Amino acid sequence: MKTKVLKVDEDNIDREIIKQASEIIKNGGLVSFPTETVYGLGANGLDSDATSKIFEAKGRPQDNPLILHISSEDELKELVREISDDARKCMDAFWPGPLTIIFNRSEIVPDSVTAGLDTVAIRMPSNKIALEIIRESKKPIAAPSANTSGKPSPTAAEHVYKDLDGKLELIVDGGRTGIGLESTVIDLTEDVPTILRPGGVTYEDLSKVLGRVEIDKSIINFTENIVPKSPGQKYKHYAPNSEMYIFKGEFKSVVDRINEIAIEKTQNGKKVGIMCTDESLDKYKAGLIYSMGSREDEDSIAHNLFHILREMDRENVDIILSESVDFSEMGLAIMNRMIKAAGGKIEQL
Numbered sequence: 003m004k005t006k007v008l009k010v011d012e013d014n015i016d017r018e019i020i021k022q023a024s025e026i027i028k029n030g031g032l033v034s035f036p037t038e039t040v041y042g043l044g045a046n047g048l049d050s051d052a053t054s055k056i057f058e059a060k061g062r063p064q065d066n067p068l069i070l071h072i073s074s075e076d077e078l079k080e081l082v083r084e085i086s087d088d089a090r091k092c093m094d095a096f097w098p099g100p101l102t103i104i105f106n107r108s109e110i111v112p113d114s115v116t117a118g119l120d121t122v123a124i125r126m127p128s129n130k131i132a133l134e135i136i137r138e139s140k141k142p143i144a145a146p147s148a149n150t151s152g153k154p155s156p157t158a159a160e161h162v163y164k165d166l167d168g169k170l171e172l173i174v175d176g177g178r179t180g181i182g183l184e185s186t187v188i189d190l191t192e193d194v195p196t197i198l199r200p201g202g203v204t205y206e207d208l209s210k211v212l213g214r215v216e217i218d219k220s221i222i223n224f225t226e227n228i229v230p231k232s233p234g235q236k237y238k239h240y241a242p243n244s245e246m247y248i249f250k251g252e253f254k255s256v257v258d259r260i261n262e263i264a265i266e267k268t269q270n271g272k273k274v275g276i277m278c279t280d281e282s283l284d285k286y287k288a289g290l291i292y293s294m295g296s297r298e299d300e301d302s303i304a305h306n307l308f309h310i311l312r313e314m315d316r317e318n319v320d321i322i323l324s325e326s327v328d329f330s331e332m333g334l335a336i337m338n339r340m341i342k343a344a345g346g347k348i349e350q351l
């Protein structure tokens with residue numbers, strides 16, 4: 003299959019391209035489109051044959067359910083059994099936006115979307131291109147991140163092309179995504195609202211709206227073997243090709259330790275990649291040095307994280323050494339992705 007790439011400006015949307023994209027969706031094909039978080043790989047969410055193509059294209063395990071994307075609240079009713087008070091509060095506060103809510107599913111949601119679970123994940127993105135494609139398709143769009151399973155999620159159309167060229171009909175290129183990490187996933191089907199995946203809507207944001215909120219233990223405890231409640235969280239994820247190590251502790255100790263390893267590895271002929279922050283950019287003495295963003299603005303770090311992991315692959319580095327951030331606010335989502343990318347290799351200094 004030949005994969006087409008068409009550019010669309012979010013502030014001046016070309017209706018012809020939206021129509022092309024939704025024709026493909028209606029005909030059971032695959033289209034990648036930008037959302038405010040990462041690029042999605044979309045198919046008609048009510049058509050099992052179409053959604054099975056998503057699993058095939060990504061090499062995604064069959065037991066990992068998909069998120070349904072909607073463009074208005076009217077589209078929600080037929081997909082869920084009820085809308086609880088907590089769900090109503092979350093929708094009012096955070097939709098459209100980077101929050102995926104787990105509801106009890108209705109009969110019309112295919113098993114292929116929920117991986118046989120009795121629940122369904124739903125989100126209303128805020129990206130205007132995404133909203134227009136959903137609206138024009140007149141169907142909920144099932145869309146995981148548009149990467150090969152296990153790789154960092156795509157934050158630019160080039161990333162989608164690199165992973166999936168020939169496996170989908172169209173990539174709608176809307177430029178780099180804003181947030182850069184996938185949506186927060188919150189389960190509202192249990193007694194206490196539980197965050198299954200941290201993201202752009204933070205624990206602190208959700209607590210203000212809902213009161214008591216729990217965080218699934220597997221997100222913050224990576225030393226013990228806890229089975230995550232969200233099927234997707236148990237797989238190796240976001241992994242660059244090379245070994246990655248994270249360093250946590252007092253700023254100067256972290257810089258010194260990374261320098262020590264970078265110098266030694268470089269002397270031994272290895273290509274070292276360093277992931278630092280604006281505040282430490284001029285402190286490193288060896289390696290290929292990338293700033294993820296400013297410690298004063300963790301959103302900038304989230305925005306750049308996956309992009310830099312992919313740059314590291316492009317540069318064919320042998321080892322990646324990364325600074326870390328605190329586990330609060332956006333930092334929780336950043337550290338969750340980083341630790342997975344590093345396969346849990348974090349050194350406390």
Ligand code: TXA
Binds near residue numbers: 042185186198
């Ligand atoms: O920002 C995002 O959410 C992006 C964009 C494209 O919308 N999508 C995305 O989809 O990240 P995906 O498939 O890569 O991640 C969906 C996550 C997985 O961890 C999956 O296991 C979880 O949501 N999930 C889906 N349905 C679920 C359910 N019924 N119960 C628990 N977790 C569920």
Ligand code: MG
Binds near residue numbers: 146147155
């Ligand atoms: Mg994904």
